[in-house]
Amino acid sequence: MSRRAAFKFILFVAGDTENSALALGNLSAFCRTHLPNRHEIEVVDVIRQPKRAMKDGIFMTPTLVKAGPSPVRRIIGTLSEPHILLQVLGLGDLAA
Amino acid sequence: MSSARTRRAGVQIKAPTGIIGFDEITGGGLPRGRTTLLAGGPGSGKTIFALQFLVHGARYCKEPGIFVAFEETPKRIVTNFETFGWKLAALQKQKLFFLDAHPTPDLIQSGTFDLSGMLAAMGAKIKEMGTRRIVFDAMDIVLTLLPDQAAKRREIYRLHEWLLARDLTGVITAKAGGDQESSLDQQPFGFMQFMVDCAVILNHSVVQGVSQRNLRVQKYRGSSFDEHESPFLIGKNGFEVAGARTLGHSHTQVIHERVSSGVERLDTMLGGGYYRGASVLITGFPGTAKTTLSGAFAEAACLRGEPTMFVSFDSDFSEVIRNLASVGILLDRFVKSGLLRIVSVRTITGNAETYLLRIKTFAKEHVARCVAIDPVSTMSSSASEVVAHSVVERLIDWSKSEGITMLCTSLVDEMASRTVGMSSLQISTLADTWIHLNYLAQAGERNRGLSIIKSRGTAHSNQVRELILSDAGVTLADIYTAGGEVLMGTLRWEKESAERAANEVAEVAGKLKHVRLDAEEAELEMKVKALQTELVAKQTEKELLTRTSESRERELSRGRTRLRELRGADADLSRRKRVS
Numbered sequence: 001m002s003r004r005a006a007f008k009f010i011l012f013v014a015g016d017t018e019n020s021a022l023a024l025g026n027l028s029a030f031c032r033t034h035l036p037n038r039h040e041i042e043v044v045d046v047i048r049q050p051k052r053a054m055k056d057g058i059f060m061t062p063t064l065v066k067a068g069p070s071p072v073r074r075i076i077g078t079l080s081e082p083h084i085l086l087q088v089l090g091l092g093d094l095a096a
Numbered sequence: 097m098s099s100a101r102t103r104r105a106g107v108q109i110k111a112p113t114g115i116i117g118f119d120e121i122t123g124g125g126l127p128r129g130r131t132t133l134l135a136g137g138p139g140s141g142k143t144i145f146a147l148q149f150l151v152h153g154a155r156y157c158k159e160p161g162i163f164v165a166f167e168e169t170p171k172r173i174v175t176n177f178e179t180f181g182w183k184l185a186a187l188q189k190q191k192l193f194f195l196d197a198h199p200t201p202d203l204i205q206s207g208t209f210d211l212s213g214m215l216a217a218m219g220a221k222i223k224e225m226g227t228r229r230i231v232f233d234a235m236d237i238v239l240t241l242l243p244d245q246a247a248k249r250r251e252i253y254r255l256h257e258w259l260l261a262r263d264l265t266g267v268i269t270a271k272a273g274g275d276q277e278s279s280l281d282q283q284p285f286g287f288m289q290f291m292v293d294c295a296v297i298l299n300h301s302v303v304q305g306v307s308q309r310n311l312r313v314q315k316y317r318g319s320s321f322d323e324h325e326s327p328f329l330i331g332k333n334g335f336e337v338a339g340a341r342t343l344g345h346s347h348t349q350v351i352h353e354r355v356s357s358g359v360e361r362l363d364t365m366l367g368g369g370y371y372r373g374a375s376v377l378i379t380g381f382p383g384t385a386k387t388t389l390s391g392a393f394a395e396a397a398c399l400r401g402e403p404t405m406f407v408s409f410d411s412d413f414s415e416v417i418r419n420l421a422s423v424g425i426l427l428d429r430f431v432k433s434g435l436l437r438i439v440s441v442r443t444i445t446g447n448a449e450t451y452l453l454r455i456k457t458f459a460k461e462h463v464a465r466c467v468a469i470d471p472v473s474t475m476s477s478s479a480s481e482v483v484a485h486s487v488v489e490r491l492i493d494w495s496k497s498e499g500i501t502m503l504c505t506s507l508v509d510e511m512a513s514r515t516v517g518m519s520s521l522q523i524s525t526l527a528d529t530w531i532h533l534n535y536l537a538q539a540g541e542r543n544r545g546l547s548i549i550k551s552r553g554t555a556h557s558n559q560v561r562e563l564i565l566s567d568a569g570v571t572l573a574d575i576y577t578a579g580g581e582v583l584m585g586t587l588r589w590e591k592e593s594a595e596r597a598a599n600e601v602a603e604v605a606g607k608l609k610h611v612r613l614d615a616e617e618a619e620l621e622m623k624v625k626a627l628q629t630e631l632v633a634k635q636t637e638k639e640l641l642t643r644t645s646e647s648r649e650r651e652l653s654r655g656r657t658r659l660r661e662l663r664g665a666d667a668d669l670s671r672r673k674r675v676s
Contacts, residue, residue: 014212059214078207
């Protein structure tokens with residue numbers, strides 16, 4: 001049943017830079033492929049919300065925070081490698 | 097930008113670091129509103145330097161700072177630097193902010209990233225605090241996470257632009273491997289060096305088993321700076337740079353006042369003593385009374401009422417007092433009165449730089465006007481020759497700029513150099529007055545000889561004198577030369593007594609002759625008197641004679657006349673005679 005639980009992602013980006021766009025694109029594509037209808041993505045622009053970035057300790061952008069289910073994990077970068085994402089999310093067997 | 101800030105920037109283009117020595121090297125500190133790269137190997141003191149810069153700004157310059165920690169957690173940093181007395185905990189409330197940006201070990205990376213997040217987050221904090229100074233500690237940690245050179249460059253450039261746009265005085269520290277010169281040239285450090293306005297390189301090396309820390313300002317746009325390596329220390333108050341070759345200004349004042357060497361005849365030989373503020377070097381083999389001369393100098397200074405410091409590398413505090421008391425130099429009383437401070441450096445471990453800094457600190461505390469260092473050559477054993485030389489050079493430079501009269505002794509290794517003038521530290525050229533002590537072994541004795549090799553600006557004796565130590569103190573004796581050989585010790589004494597005897601004989605003979613001459617003179621005078629008396633007698637006699645004959649003549653003629661008168665006839669006879 002836990003496999004069925006919805007994934008909650010928070011993606012911190014810095015404005016509409018290339019990295020931001022790439023990360024958002026990669027995440028969306030990944031979720032469509034591996035987690036259809038099981039995901040929720042919140043996008044936070046640190047330039048608009050610097051205090052939130054400070055509070056959450058976001059220093060490198062883009063940063064993807066998997067807020068749920070626990071454990072909370074962080075991945076930095078443009079998420080250009082889906083297999084890393086799969087491993088981190090504990091979905092390794094889906095890739096096989 | 098407020099008008100106040102602009103005005104200040106116009107006057108003050110440098111941000112003082114509060115690091116002793118560094119602000120002197122750079123003529124005021126780091127470039128204000130610009131970026132400085134601080135590179136060095138592990139444990140070279142980058143974090144201390146950077147944090148001290150922030151602390152100084154926060155405490156004394158009204159410039160709040162942010163410390164971005166990429167490597168260690170702020171908690172650990174605060175704990176580590178607690179001992180420096182920087183009051184980090186109090187500062188952290190308002191003026192100093194630590195940003196924990198160290199990547200957690202479980203950080204997962206996929207694809208490239210940038211630092212916009214951090215900069216955005218900090219932008220808010222900077223506005224809130226009014227931050228003027230910022231440190232990015234261990235930038236290399238973040239850079240290694242970036243996948244390629246282009247990305248690294250991009251982020252460095254981003255950071256640099258961000259700092260410039262906010263007019264922040266920034267310090268970026270970065271590790272450079274052990275072989276610092278070569279690794280510094282590697283990307284991305286090479287790029288960073290070109291980009292920043294100031295680059296400082298810290299180096300920590302071990303030379304002949306002695307730890308040496310050096311700092312070098314590699315570049316500083318728009319400012320002159322001391323470009324040589326300057327040794328530094330991490331002392332109890334933080335970073336201390338020992339580079340005292342200050343730029344542009346020198347406090348050295350030429351003083352004509354003389355101070356006594358503590359040995360009266362030596363003062364005479366020097367034409368009045370050492371110059372105030374001069375550096376005096378006394379070289380000699382072991383046991384040639386170098387310490388004694390230093391002690392005499394210190395005692396003389398104390399007698400004048402000047403705060404004095406005696407630094408001994410050889411002996412303990414009490415040993416110095418006891419040993420010098422044996423030759424009539426009583427320092428105990430001045431130690432008690434607080435005029436004299438004896439520093440036994442055996443208790444300080446460390447290298448030549450440490451010694452120098454300690455000596456300077458102690459002298460400052462004591463407000464010393466005269467300093468004796470015995471022997472300064474010890475420094476050479478705790479550092480490489482080049483370093484030791486530079487330390488002594490700076491020691492002399494410092495004493496001159498402070499107007500402190502300094503006497504250093506230097507041990508000359510009897511085995512290594514028999515030639516006079518070989519000073520292991522080669523400081524003889526730096527010293528104003530150089531006195532050499534040596535032994536003269538002769539007729540089964542060793543005697544101490546003293547000669548002034550040079551003394552700038554003073555007429556000085558060219559003679560070798562014998563140095564005599566006794567309970568009563570230190571004296572110098574003339575030495576005798578006989579048949580081209582210098583006589584000292586008993587030989588000199590023999591010669592002296594022989595000369596005394598000869599003198600006595602000559603004196604007696606002289607007296608005798610005088611008496612004899614007196615007698616002769618008297619005799620002659622008597623003779624003269626007798627003759628004069630005789631002369632007078634003769635003259636009287638002659639006069640008498642003349643008078644008698646005249647009167648007789650008169651008597652005679654008168655008699656004849658009377659006779660004729662009495663005869664009467666004779667007159668006609670005469671008339672008759674005339675008629676016929």
